[in-house]
Amino acid sequence: MTAPLRIGIIGTGGMAHWHARQFLALGNTQIVAVCDIDAERAATFAKTYNAEKFYSDYKEMLAQSQLDAISIVTSNDAHHPISMAAIEAGIHVMCEKPLALTVAQAQEMYDASLKAGVITGVNFTHRNTPCFSLARKIIASGQIGKIYHVQCNYLQDWMLGLARRGSDTVVWRTDKRIAGSGELGDLGAHIIDLLHTVVGDIVAVNALLPNYPELHNEALPREAISDDIAALQLVAANGAVIHATASRVSTGLGNQMTLDIYGHEGAIKTDDLKETEAEACIGSFQVARRAWSTFRISDNERELNPIEIFVNSIRTGQQSDMGFAAGLKVQQVLEAAEQSAVTGQRISLV
Numbered sequence: 001m002t003a004p005l006r007i008g009i010i011g012t013g014g015m016a017h018w019h020a021r022q023f024l025a026l027g028n029t030q031i032v033a034v035c036d037i038d039a040e041r042a043a044t045f046a047k048t049y050n051a052e053k054f055y056s057d058y059k060e061m062l063a064q065s066q067l068d069a070i071s072i073v074t075s076n077d078a079h080h081p082i083s084m085a086a087i088e089a090g091i092h093v094m095c096e097k098p099l100a101l102t103v104a105q106a107q108e109m110y111d112a113s114l115k116a117g118v119i120t121g122v123n124f125t126h127r128n129t130p131c132f133s134l135a136r137k138i139i140a141s142g143q144i145g146k147i148y149h150v151q152c153n154y155l156q157d158w159m160l161g162l163a164r165r166g167s168d169t170v171v172w173r174t175d176k177r178i179a180g181s182g183e184l185g186d187l188g189a190h191i192i193d194l195l196h197t198v199v200g201d202i203v204a205v206n207a208l209l210p211n212y213p214e215l216h217n218e219a220l221p222r223e224a225i226s227d228d229i230a231a232l233q234l235v236a237a238n239g240a241v242i243h244a245t246a247s248r249v250s251t252g253l254g255n256q257m258t259l260d261i262y263g264h265e266g267a268i269k270t271d272d273l274k275e276t277e278a279e280a281c282i283g284s285f286q287v288a289r290r291a292w293s294t295f296r297i298s299d300n301e302r303e304l305n306p307i308e309i310f311v312n313s314i315r316t317g318q319q320s321d322m323g324f325a326a327g328l329k330v331q332q333v334l335e336a337a338e339q340s341a342v343t344g345q346r347i348s349l350v
Contacts, residue, residue, distance in 0.1 A: 005029045005314065008065055008091075010058050010082055011073035012036040012045035015096065019071045019123075020049045022307035029311065033065035058082050062089050069119075069314060071307075072096060075172045076179050080105040087112045094121040094310045097189040098334060099327030101180035106331040110324040120323040121310035122330075124193040126154075126257055127322065128303035131270040134278045134295060135259060136198055138268055143282040145265030150199055150242040154187040154257045155250035159228055163215040170217045175224050182226030184209055184334055187246035192330045194259065195234070195242060201329075202242075203350045204235040207337035212249065232337055237350075 007023050009016050012034055023029045031049040036042035039056040046054035055061040062070075062085055069092035072082050080100045086093050093113065099122055100106040113120045126132065138144060162171065172178045173186055181188075184207075195202065209227035216225050228249050234242040257272045266282035269292070277296045281287055304312065306322055313320045336347040 002028065002315070005068045005311065006032045006066060008033040008035065008061055008067045008070040009045075009049075009051075009073060010035045010061070010070055011075075011078075011096075012038075012041050013073065015123075016045065016071070016073040017048075019073055019094070019307060020045075022305060023071070023311070024049065026308065026311055033061050033067065035061045059085060062086055062091065067091050069094065069310070076101055076185060077177075080109060083109045084112060087116045087118055090116060090118060092119040092310075092314050093324075094123065094307065095324075095327070096123050097193070097327065097330070098180065098185040099324060099331050103328070103331050103335045106324070106328040110328045113324050119310065119313045119317075119319055120327075121306055121313070121320065122193075122322060122324065122327040123306045124190060124322055124326065124330075125306060126190045126272065127193055127197055128305060129257075129272050130276045130297045130302060131272055131274060131278050132194060132198065132259060133301065133303045134276075134297040135261065135268050135270050137297075137301075138266075138278065138280055138282070138295070139198065139261070139263075143266050143280075144261060144263035144268065147199055147236075147238060147240045147261055147263045149262040150195065150236075150240055151260045152191050152195060152242065152244045152258065154191055154246045155253040156187070156248050156255050157250050157253050159215055159248040160251060168217065168219075170220050174216055174226055175220055176226035177224050179226050181209070181334065181338060182211065182228060182230075183246040183248050184227050184230035184337055186248075188230045188232065188244070188334060188337070189330050190257070191232075191244050191246060192333045193326060194257075195236070195244070196326070196329060198259065198261065199236045199238070199240050199242065201237040201349075202234050202333045203237050203348065205333060205336040205340050205347045205349065206233040206345075207231065207340040209338070209341040215249070227341075230337065234333075 035055040042054040208231040230246040232244040269279040
C-alpha cells in the first residue's frame with residue numbers, strides 16, 4: 001500500500017469543509033496542515049479534521065509540512081500567489097474557481113505547473129452533477145443532432161437576504177478588488193466550464209454585468225462593488241447561440257442551476273434540484289408530438305467529483321481535463337465578458 005497523501009488546506013471557510021470531507025472519504029489521505037489568516041479558525045478546523053498543525057501564513061505551511069498536495073479555498077485574489085508558491089515547491093494544487101483574477105495570472109499558473117510537472121485541479125463542482133452527465137450522454141448518442149440554442153442559468157438570492165437583514169459585514173465576493181468579479185466569476189465560471197463540456201468552445205461574448213448599490217453595505221465604495229448579475233450571450237464554435245445568467249438576486253432561489261439544450265433532432269432540459277434525471281424530447285415520434293420523457297442516470301454511471309479526479313490524477317501521474325488548462329479556458333471567457341460589459345461590444349475569442 002502506498003503512503004497516504006499528505007494534504008494541506010489553505011482557507012478554512014465553509015467550502016473548505018467540503019474539500020476536507022471529500023479528501024478523507026477517499027481513504028489513504030491525511031489532512032496534515034491547515035492555514036487561515038484567522039489563526040483561531042484555523043485551529044478549530046485543524047482539530048475537526050485531525051490535522052497535525054495549523055498556520056496563519058501559507059508560506060510557513062508550505063515550507064514546514066512536507067505536503068504532497070494542497071487545496072486553495074481562499075478569496076480569489078490569493079489563488080495566484082499561493083498556487084505559484086506551491087508549484088515552485090513541487091506541490092500538487094487543487095484550486096477553487098475562478099482560477100485567477102486575470103487571464104495573465106491564469107496563464108502564468110498553467111505554464112508554471114507544466115514546467116514543474118505538478119498535477120492541478122480546479123473545483124468545477126457542477127460539471128459532473130449527474131443530470132448534466134446524463135445530458136452529455138444523450139448528446140453523445142446523436143439523438144439531439146446539431147445544437148442550435150442553449151439556455152443555462154445559475155441563480156441564488158443570498159445578496160437580497162443580506163440587504164434585508166442590514167448586515168454590517170462586507171462579503172468579500174461583493175468587493176471586486178478581492179474577488180475580481182462577482183457573479184461572473186463565482187457562478188459564471190461554473191456555467192462556462194459546463195458549457196465547454198456540453199456544447200464546445202465559446203468563440204464570442206456579449207455581456208451585461210450590473211450591480212445594485214442600494215443592496216450593498218455603505219462601507220464598500222461604489223466603484224468596488226462587483227456584479228450582482230452576469231447576463232451573457234455567447235456563441236459556440238459550432239454556431240450554437242447560448243443565453244446564460246448568473247445571479248445572486250433571484251428571489252426565492254437558494255441555489256439552482258439549469259441547462260436546456262435545443263437541437264435539430266431533439267431537446268434536453270435539466271435542473272440540478274432533480275440531480276439524477278433529465279427530460280428529453282427525442283425521436284421522431286416524440287418530436288412530432290412535442291412529447292417529453294424523463295430519463296434517469298444510474299449509480300454506476302456517476303462521474304467522479306473534482307477532488308476524486310484530482311487525487312486519482314496524482315496517483316496515476318496523468319493530468320485530468322479538470323486542471324489549470326480548463327481553468328485558463330474559462331478565465332479567457334470571463335475576461336472577454338468583462339471587456340464586453342465595459343465597451344458594450346461583442347468580444348471575439350478567435
